[in-house]
Amino acid sequence: MRCGACCCNPASNAAEGFAGWVEVGEREPLLADERLVRRLVVRDEEGVAHLRLDPSGRCLALRGRLGVRVECTIYKIRPHPCRAVLAGSEECLRARAERGIV
Numbered sequence: 001m002r003c004g005a006c007c008c009n010p011a012s013n014a015a016e017g018f019a020g021w022v023e024v025g026e027r028e029p030l031l032a033d034e035r036l037v038r039r040l041v042v043r044d045e046e047g048v049a050h051l052r053l054d055p056s057g058r059c060l061a062l063r064g065r066l067g068v069r070v071e072c073t074i075y076k077i078r079p080h081p082c083r084a085v086l087a088g089s090e091e092c093l094r095a096r097a098e099r100g101i102v
């Protein structure tokens, strides 16, 4: 609620030309909600679903100010990869450092 760094496309991923970040599996409950799919999901050239990002690389489902107060607006049905990042893990600390959140 006070971070949100891992909800943003990391520079390394963007540098490789990937516009998508968090993958959405075909069995995720999110894909059953057409209204949310239209707003929050994009598919790459291979048809793989990802969470849609804003121009700065933030997941569009994230509301609020990074590092201050944020909220996942689809928390209960957030995709599996969103649940996999553990606070304090290497991935978490890398994301926080990249966004200047210490």
Ligand code: SF4
Pocket: 006, 007, 008, 022, 051, 059, 060, 061, 062, 063, 071, 072, 073, 074, 075, 078, 079, 082
């Ligand atoms: S769905 Fe929620 S937890 Fe997952 S990246 Fe977007 S804002 Fe973050």
Ligand code: SF4
Pocket: 001, 003, 004, 005, 006, 007, 085, 086, 087, 088, 091, 092, 093, 095, 096
């Ligand atoms: S897991 Fe780490 S990077 Fe992701 S929101 Fe929590 S503190 Fe921030």
